[in-house]
Structures are given as structure tokens and as C-alpha cells.
Amino acid sequence: MASSSYFLLVALFALASWKAIASDPILVNGFVCKNPMDVKAEDFFLAANLDMPRDTNVSKVGSNVTLINVMRIPGLNTLGISLARIDYAPLGENPPHTHPRATEILTVLEGTLYVGFVTSNPENKFLSKVLNKGDVFVFPEGLIHFQFNPNPYKPAVAIAALSSQNPGAITIANAVFGSKPAISDDVLAKAFQVEKNTVDWLQAQFWADNQN
């Protein structure tokens, strides 16, 4: 029941009037689309507690991403935007990752962040910056980027917006060394120019991590 109302999604065009075809739910992008007469403010709302600190011990890298996307707010369907709060432990990081379908714009609410992204081949230029409270930074769509809290004593907090209702995220280390099943160590050894047993050792780390 709870999970059913959780997925009562509402598309933008639902805001114009039409008559229902039948009693079956209408789907857009695979989510239920409501008759505009039945749209409720709750479809566009989430009591997300984005003001509250998150536990950064949930990951080995010392960060916690709270993403508010179309899975959390049905009314975002087709609207092309989402929001996230990111908490960083002292020396914690949101490790190198990409969003396959979104650009990200981030502002620092608390603490300090060392951030950066790498441009495409062949330059692979690394652009980085130390951000203080109130600073804003942009990570272009599909590029590898990270945020790192360089302060050994104080946590940091950021708010980020993403240009998709379902931006996706690919954490590089996890996808490369922790995929299920594992990528062949022949492939990874050659790609990273290391011995196969180094790859095997890395893969063991990430498998363990993901199984928690």
C-alpha cells in the first residue's frame, strides 16, 4: 500500500486536462501518471529533512548522499531536475564518479571542500578548486568529478542540484573493481597497467564493501 502510493507519479502534461482512458493507471516513463483532477500537493512534496546531518559512517569513504529524485517525489517525472544533500566526515570524500545523464551545480553549506573534475580525452585536464562556505561550482554532464573534505576535524555539507529527474551515478572505483560479477582481471590489469594480483586484491576489497 505504502509502496503503491510511493509510485503514484504525476507527469507535467498531467497538469492539462484529459479524461481517463479506463480504470488502469496511465504510465509515463514507466511511472503512474495521474488525472490532473486528482493531483495533490503531496505529489510535489517531500519531508526530506535536508537540514539534518546524515551519518557519514555508512560508507568507507566518509560521505553520505541524500538524493531527492523522481523515485522520492513523483511529481518530478518529466521535469528534468533533482536535488541532493551531501554530508562529508572530516577527511571524508564523495569519491570520483559520473552522472551519465546530468550536470551538477553545488554550493557549500558548511565547512570546506576540495573539488574537481577531469575533461575528456585527449587532454584529461584536471580542474580543481578549494570551496568555502557559500561558494558555487559546476560539474559538466558525464565528466568524472569528486568532492573531498580536507579538514581533519570538521565535517562539511553541500547542496547539489542535477539536471535530470533521474541523473544516475557511477562511482568509478565501485563500478570498475566492485561490479557484480567482477570484470575480468585480464581486462583491468591491462587497463590500469598493474599486475593481475593487484586487480584481484582491489576487487576483493570492493566485493566485501558491497556485500555489507
Next chain:
Amino acid sequence: MASSSYFLLVALFALASWKAIASDPILVNGFVCKNPMDVKAEDFFLAANLDMPRDTNVSKVGSNVTLINVMRIPGLNTLGISLARIDYAPLGENPPHTHPRATEILTVLEGTLYVGFVTSNPENKFLSKVLNKGDVFVFPEGLIHFQFNPNPYKPAVAIAALSSQNPGAITIANAVFGSKPAISDDVLAKAFQVEKNTVDWLQAQFWADNQN
């Protein structure tokens, strides 16, 4: 000089390599587009002080919107997203307005906000919600919406993201009654079903306001 570097815009595709045609700047969307070899972190950065309270006395309605769009961060060009901090005085409001090219997702950082939007004709259904710190709400593209701080003693603060690097904003009262030049009072009297002198009086208000 300052204004020139202010407009050194960088498009996403600039991140792939190409050789410059000539010494003239390359424009995309009317902004300068840099050779990817010349891209700097500063093109994607702004020391926006988004953590700092803004003066809400600048407007008669008791609010102040700090928008970080492509005019402020050149690297946003073509990337389809922007960010804003909104400060609300006690009983202040961000009055009814639309963004012609963007959906907005907002979270409350401080205080309480009464927010809402109105759906299209013919329903013109008003969906509203009282948001507390940490709550999230979505205003779909092109719909009339507002935020109001119902607390007579405490200010409020929100962060909003918009799904365009140049979302635009049309404050309904200002556009309708404060345009330059004024819309004919025949047109507005009939549209709002009031006497022409009521329209004239309203227009006088907004002209004054805009001339400050």
C-alpha cells in the same frame, strides 16, 4: 576589462578538443566559447557567498533572490541548470511568478514557508503546502507559483535549483501592472474585471516601484 572576462563563456562541447578557427572568439548561445585547452576552473566557479543573509528590504515584498545562472558562471552554458538562494523577511514573500523555461525544486534552509502553484486552465487548481526546514517542493515549468514566510518574527531562507542555465522569471504583478510602457487599461480592466481607474492606480504603484 572586467565585463569582458565576465562573459568568457565555456560550452560543454568545448571540453572536447578542436583547433581555433581564428583569433576571434567563438560564440555559442551568444556567449564566448573557449578552446578546451584554455578552460580554467574559474570558468565553473563563483564565490557567491550563498551562505550569507541577503537584505530583504530591497523590495516592497520582503524577499531577495540571488540567482546563479550562466551570466554569473560562464561554464554553465548549454548545461541546463542554475541555482538560487532566496531570503524572506518576516511576512515577506517571493510573489506569484513563472519561469518560462524551467522547473524549480526548492528546499527550506531556515524558517517556514507557505508555498503553492496553480495548474493550467480550465482547472486552475491551487496546490499548496507549509514547508518546514529541510522540506522539498517542486514547481513545474511555466506554472504560476510563490513562496510566503508566514512567520511575523523570523526570516526564512531557501535554496532552489532550476532546470535551465537561463530560466527567466516573470513576476506576474510587475509584468501585468508595471510593464514599460504600460499595457492599455482597457485590456487590463476587462481581464481583471475591475474599473479602469483601479487599473490606473495599480499601474501607478508599480511604475513607481520600478523607477527606484
Next chain:
Amino acid sequence: MASSSYFLLVALFALASWKAIASDPILVNGFVCKNPMDVKAEDFFLAANLDMPRDTNVSKVGSNVTLINVMRIPGLNTLGISLARIDYAPLGENPPHTHPRATEILTVLEGTLYVGFVTSNPENKFLSKVLNKGDVFVFPEGLIHFQFNPNPYKPAVAIAALSSQNPGAITIANAVFGSKPAISDDVLAKAFQVEKNTVDWLQAQFWADNQN
């Protein structure tokens, strides 16, 4: 039965061949999508009588909009265009409104029209023109615009095209003062810089209007 065939929508891609998955109707954008073998000319046709005058007494503002969108012609689904005939009584108007998802291009078939639109903040520049028979004017997406028939004796007629199969329309006065339920008069009094009882009086007008 009638309402069922009314919603037998046909998407463009339906024009390429595929086999049906099952006996259930296939939905695109929430509308039924037909097997291309079953597409009929009627799916792309409407006997809309767009040559016939409409009754402009149906609204207090003296106009009548006949919109031919995807709800009227199923075959428009996914094709991004719609058409409208607009009739204006002497001194009638199509009052200030926006289309959240479309640009409009209009030509005058009969009579004269005073038309205009207002640009975004902060300029709120009002661009207007008197159009005679055969003149063409463009209202950019999401901007507030209107048409007014300045002739006290003769009606006017226009044909308008919109860049969406479901453009939506938001009549400013109705959405602001006639929404259901009403927007708080605190919010509107401050936005329009009037007394609350002025707002209450305006809201009473529009509620009555909409209940007809």
C-alpha cells in the same frame, strides 16, 4: 464508446512497423498508440468547422478559443504542434495569459487586433502592435501576452498555431484570483500592493465566473 474512440491516439513512431505485444493497448504519453497497420486517416483528421464563427458571449471577456490539440486529434501525439481559431467580440479580448509549453504564431483573418507581450524580469518591456487582416505576430514561449479587438462594432477572427501538441494555457487573472481553492489574500495583497479587501473582492468575482 464515443469517448473510447476519442482517445485512440496514434504516435509518430507508430508509423513504422512493429508487432503488437499483446491485446492490451500500447500507451505513449498516456494515450493509446496504434499498430501502424491499423492507422486510419480519421486519426489525423477533425471536422472542426474552423471556418464557422464561435459564440463570444460564453465568456465575460468577449472571446472564444477553439483549440485543436492532441485531445481532439489523436494523431498529433508526439508531433509538437496544435492549432486554434480565436473569435473576438467587438471590444472583446483574449486576456493576458501564458502557454507554459509553447510559442504561438498568429494571423488575423477578420478585423483588427491590438496585441502584445511582456518580456521577462527585470526589463518587463511591453511590445505591442496593431494587427490588420493578414498580419502575422509571434508570442514567445512562456511570456504573458494578449489580443484585444479595439473595434466597438465589428468582431475579429484569428488563426493561431502553437509549438506543442498540448500547449496548456494559464489565464493570469483566473489563475491568480480564481484558483480553486483561493490563494491566501495575504499573499496576493502584498504581491499586488493592494488592501486585502480588494483582493477578496477580486476573488469573489472570479469564483462566480468559474462556477458558471
Next chain:
Amino acid sequence: MASSSYFLLVALFALASWKAIASDPILVNGFVCKNPMDVKAEDFFLAANLDMPRDTNVSKVGSNVTLINVMRIPGLNTLGISLARIDYAPLGENPPHTHPRATEILTVLEGTLYVGFVTSNPENKFLSKVLNKGDVFVFPEGLIHFQFNPNPYKPAVAIAALSSQNPGAITIANAVFGSKPAISDDVLAKAFQVEKNTVDWLQAQFWADNQN
């Protein structure tokens, strides 16, 4: 001078404020883009005389298309829509053609039209309809379609809207048999399953036509 003002194009985003980079014109889609402070109503207007009959003797097929696109109204740039008036002599036709970048929606203002389009391979289904005054018909993007006036005594008139500011048009017979230079008759003879001298004769017709 005339041709210069003819190309003073104004993009939608020009409606938001920015400062000019320099004194050189800013181009979007290859057209000049104005500073929003300089936008004029004339940029969105054309005295196109769309109410006036056109001469249908200009072509051998007895029709005349008056297209109002971005080349005629600079303000249409980036807005994705255009408008056309089409005049048909008795027994005249707008011969089989495609719009590579637009869907078309057409309504009959005067007379009667026999219209149709053909779906993609492998069905090549021909959908047709006789339209009377006031009827509406849709020609999906990229499909071959035509309008024919079956009345031997009376002309016909239609208004059509297209979902692109620059829809393009490819008249099949002219493109196939009247291209400059000509397509090899080997290719066309095999494609149309006719003798080469039939192709040569057809090509001679169209070359002559185009040289007028």
C-alpha cells in the same frame, strides 16, 4: 540596408537580460541575436497579407505557398514554429513533398481539398481524406504528402502551421527529376523501373521548369 534589417534576428533567450560582449552582432543559429533592451515589436511582426489571394499561375501545378518562417520574422529564431498560406487553382495541387524537419497541421479556409500522406516502408499505406472548409488534417514529420483541389471551377485556400522555424520542403518530383545537376538516369531508371529515355524526358521537363 533592407536586407540587413531583414536579418536582425532575435532569439528567445534574448528576452532575458545580458550585457553585449562587444559591438559585433551576436549570432544564434547563424542569425543576429539582439540585446533584449533593443528588442522591438517589429522583430516579431510581419505585414504578410495572408488574407490576400496569391497568383497560382506561378507554377505548373497550380498552387502557391507563402511561408512565414525565420527568414521572414527574425523573432521566430529558436522558437520552433512557422506558418503558411497555400492557394490552389481549380484542379491545382501542392504536389507530393516532405518537410524534413516539421510536422504540418492544416485547415481549409476556402473550397475543398483532397489530401493524403503515405506511411513508411514496408507498409507504404496511403491515408487520404476530402477536406471541406473548416476541416483540420495533420501530416506527420518527414512523410510524403500532398493537397489537391478537385474542383474544376473554384480555387481553394488553406492555412498550415509547421513545427519548425525553418521546416524545409522537398518537392519529390523536382528533387528527383529536376535536381541541379541531374541524378544519373541509370539510378533513376532502375529506381522507377522505367527506360532511361523516359527518365531523360522527365528530367528535361523539370530542368526547363526550374530555369524559368
Next chain:
Amino acid sequence: MASSSYFLLVALFALASWKAIASDPILVNGFVCKNPMDVKAEDFFLAANLDMPRDTNVSKVGSNVTLINVMRIPGLNTLGISLARIDYAPLGENPPHTHPRATEILTVLEGTLYVGFVTSNPENKFLSKVLNKGDVFVFPEGLIHFQFNPNPYKPAVAIAALSSQNPGAITIANAVFGSKPAISDDVLAKAFQVEKNTVDWLQAQFWADNQN
């Protein structure tokens, strides 16, 4: 059973996690969309034998197009690309046609091809080139184009990519003269500036061809 798995389509967004609404399949673009947990490599794979020669006797024009689109690889859904192998008999051709929804980029694997396309009205400029093994050519979206093997003794082979998962194809001669039912010979005689009995004879050819 076979045809059911044939249509188990997988959309890109399926690659992000969500919970199934119910036991009914979720449709996107009219195709089944899988839960990301159930995605298999087979959804993105086809043993298409694109290295193997095709029989070019299947058509009168001496060519055979093997198109790998979303109907053949479900995982292409929403991804905007498809691939084709084209075999040409000696003196065979892929006759003049358009893709209503795609640009094509082609490379020659074996033999020689004389290729070309015609630009829009009014220029109808014919751009052509003789391609040798390894050459690449581009046919822009919606334009009429062809490939012809000028060698009377040797076959040719090309690989082409198209910018749509369902590009569609309209063979001009078949759509114009072989549609079902036939286009009126009045319309075609005037369009092609030939006698009606020439049209009738052409139509008889193509009807016969299509009925095989």
C-alpha cells in the same frame, strides 16, 4: 513465446534502480521496460551475422538492407541509434529514399558506390561522390539520397549508422507509385508532368512488385 521475448525492451532509465509498480510490464515508447535488476546482456545483443553477404535478388533494384533497430535489439529503446548492413549486386542500388527521423553516416566495406543526396527547395542541389572502400559519407536527416554500385561485375557492401533507434525509411518510387491504395493518378500526373496513363503504368509496376 519467441515473439514475447523478442519485445522485452529495456530503456536507458531502466539502468537506474526502481521498484516495480506491479506485475504488469512497464512500457516506454510502447515497448516493455525491464526492472534494472532483471536486465541481461542479451537485451543489448544480436547475433546479426553482419559479416555475411545477403541475397540481393530479393528486390528488383539489386540491394538488400539489414537494419538492426529497436525491433531487433530491445536495449536500443530511447538510445537514439541503429545500424545497417547494405549489400549491392553489380549495378544494384539502394534507390532514392529518405529517413524521416535520422541522419545516416555510411562507410564502404567492399567495392565502389556512387552516392548522393538532394538539398531542399528551392535549390534542389544534387551533391554526389564516388566512394571507394573505406570512404565515409553523410546523408543529412530527411533528405532524399541513394547509393548505386556502378561496377557491372562486382558486388559492394556498406555499413551505415542512423541517428534514431527507429529511423524509418521511405523509398520514393514505392511510396509515390506503389502505395496501398494508390494515390490518385490526377495528382501524380500533374506532379510529375506526365500523362495519366504513364502514371497508371508506373503504378501497375509497383503494385506488382509489392505483392510478391
Next chain:
Amino acid sequence: MASSSYFLLVALFALASWKAIASDPILVNGFVCKNPMDVKAEDFFLAANLDMPRDTNVSKVGSNVTLINVMRIPGLNTLGISLARIDYAPLGENPPHTHPRATEILTVLEGTLYVGFVTSNPENKFLSKVLNKGDVFVFPEGLIHFQFNPNPYKPAVAIAALSSQNPGAITIANAVFGSKPAISDDVLAKAFQVEKNTVDWLQAQFWADNQN
């Protein structure tokens, strides 16, 4: 001279007629856009020798990618597609990488390839397949993927198409460990859960590689 003609780019819309503004080149997406009267077949052509084997010794990983994009064929501008030939040495690979702006569809021309991609967080599911000559596989936009030639004696060849005229490529190992300047080893050590000196050693490898 050579580099000038190299950048004479031609946009799709150039195929419709317009008059030149002036003698200055018109830019679209930062590339020169030609007057449609001046378009030549050469703008859409490249003698790319895609049938010829490439030297796979140019990289340590034993592969060579020949990409035909808008930098190589000006006429591809705005058309959303590109093509590549990929050569693999025995046991060579195209190492894990992403295309930030494109989906890829690949077919094997010679030899055997072991290919795969990893889905987004949190599943990071690895989907892989051994492809033989003539098989086709799809790598969805933005996902990490690779191809590996498992045969120790024979090379392999593939043709791939990408859904962008400028897809971009990010080789994971090079971007993470070989960026210029290097990403902080604090960040990478935590992300990959290794010692900093392991990171330093990896970075040394890739710096060397890139300096060749």
C-alpha cells in the same frame, strides 16, 4: 590553408536557403556554417580508409580508435552521429571508458571480442558477452564499457557508431591516474582503498604514458 578548409563546417539548416549576412563566416556550435549555395559534396565526405588496418602498437593497451566525428567531416555539425573503426591487437583492448554524450552500437568485422558494461549505482551490474564476427552489441550513454580481444594470436576489428557528432571519450584509468595535473593522492587512495604510494606509482605510469 589545409586547416582552414578543415573547419569549413556545414550545419543541417544550411541546407535551406538564406542570404548571407555579410562576408564574415557564420558559426553554429562554434563551427563555420556555409551558405547552402556553397555546400559541396566534400563537406559530407572523408577518404578515411576505414578498410585499412591501423597500428595497434600506438598504445600500451593494444588498440587504436579511428573516430570520424564533426572535426573530421564538417557536414556532421548538428546531425547527432559519428562513426569509428577500432583495431585490436591479439590480447589488446579498448580499456574501460565512457562517452559522456553518446550511446554506442558496435559490430565485429574481424576476430572475436569480449565486451561489457557496468550499470549505475547501486547495482553496478556487469553485463558481458563474447562477440563473434557479425555480432552486434549496444553500450548505453554514459556507462563504463570496454572491448577486449581474447585471442592471443589474431587481431580483431570492429565498426562502432555513436549517437553524437562529438561524443567525447573518457578513458577511466587515464582520467583518474593520468590527469594533468594529477588528482591528489589523498583523494584517490581513499576512493580506491589503497595506500597512497600505490596511487603514486599508478600516477607515475600514466604520466609517462601520456608524455609519449
